[in-house]
Amino acid sequence: MDAAAGQQQEPQLSLAAVRDALVREEDSVVFALIERARHPRNASAYTPAAGGGRSLVEFFVREAEALQSKASLLLPSAGRYQKPEDVPFFPQDLPSHLFPAKSYPKVLHPVASLVSVNDAIWKMYFNELLPLFTVDGDDGNYAETAALDFACLQVISRRIHIGKYVAEVKFRDAPQDYSPAIQAKDKDTLMNLLTFKAVEEKVKRRVEKKARTFGQNVTLEDSANKQENVAEDSGCKVDPKVLSKLYDQWVMPLTKDVEVEYLLRRLD
Numbered sequence: 605m606d607a608a609a610g611q612q613q614e615p616q617l618s619l620a621a622v623r624d625a626l627v628r629e630e631d632s633v634v635f636a637l638i639e640r641a642r643h644p645r646n647a648s649a650y651t652p653a654a655g656g657g658r659s660l661v662e663f664f665v666r667e668a669e670a671l672q673s674k675a676s677l678l679l680p681s682a683g684r685y686q687k688p689e690d691v692p693f694f695p696q697d698l699p700s701h702l703f704p705a706k707s708y709p710k711v712l713h714p715v716a717s718l719v720s721v722n723d724a725i726w727k728m729y730f731n732e733l734l735p736l737f738t739v740d741g742d743d744g745n746y747a748e749t750a751a752l753d754f755a756c757l758q759v760i761s762r763r764i765h766i767g768k769y770v771a772e773v774k775f776r777d778a779p780q781d782y783s784p785a786i787q788a789k790d791k792d793t794l795m796n797l798l799t800f801k802a803v804e805e806k807v808k809r810r811v812e813k814k815a816r817t818f819g820q821n822v823t824l825e826d827s828a829n830k831q832e833n834v835a836e837d838s839g840c841k842v843d844p845k846v847l848s849k850l851y852d853q854w855v856m857p858l859t860k861d862v863e864v865e866y867l868l869r870r871l872d
């Protein structure tokens with residue numbers, strides 16, 4: 605998280621600062637989906653190559669992750685996947701001596717910071733989300749489609765893995781509440797402790813509003829009909845309801861899974 609970056613001493617973490625980072629991340633999620641939605645589904649990008657080989661999208665993500673991590677060869681610490689919230693989908697393909705980084709500020713617990721739910725994110729994105737916000741069809745732009753999928757996956761993954769910082773702050777604010785449940789490996793109690801329903805409701809409403817705002821067609825003509833309403837949603841580049849569903853059913857539950865998994869390792 606940038607709030608934790610660039611400082612050699614232990615940076616100050618607060619729930620407000622981490623939540624601000626999550627709010628900013630919403631913009632990136634909405635824009636990434638808007639960009640991907642310019643193309644139809646393009647199913648060929650997801651079909652395994654003949655003989656059980658990798659699909660184009662899997663090939664692209666593996667190669668792109670390896671390339672981004674290798675930036676460290678030219679500029680020390682420039683490579684990706686050095687921050688705890690920047691988690692690769694195919695860590696086994698990254699050059700091992702570059703990953704993870706050596707000198708990042710250690711605000712998180714070293715073992716707990718390795719939590720990844722990227723396998724669940726991968727399945728959710730391709731099986732559930734993609735059919736909801738892309739139309740059936742094929743425009744032949746498969747490499748472009750794969751690059752846009754990669755952008756969506758990266759930003760959704762980063763948002764969800766910022767949950768590690770959320771968990772750390774919540775633990776530091778109330779170790780006396782969290783420690784017994786961690787010691788008892790009591791996932792349900794941890795989930796109850798870290799859940800704030802009122803915050804979740806606001807997140808859902810805000811991402812829906814962002815999709816409605818960022819996804820409108822901007823023209824120079826004055827519109828007599830400018831108020832936000834559901835009737836206008838058909839003209840949006842991504843259906844705002846898809847954004848609230850994405851957050852409600854997958855992004856927030858997976859963020860909380862990251863929080864629980866982080867906390868379970870917090871006293872190791």
Ligand SMILES: C=C(O[C@@H]1C=C(C(=O)O)C=C[C@H]1O)C(=O)O
Nearest residue numbers: 770798799800803804807856859
């Ligand atoms: C991230 C937090 O933890 C939980 C998950 C939320 C989310 O993913 O947006 C929101 C509220 C909490 O239930 C938080 O408290 O801000």
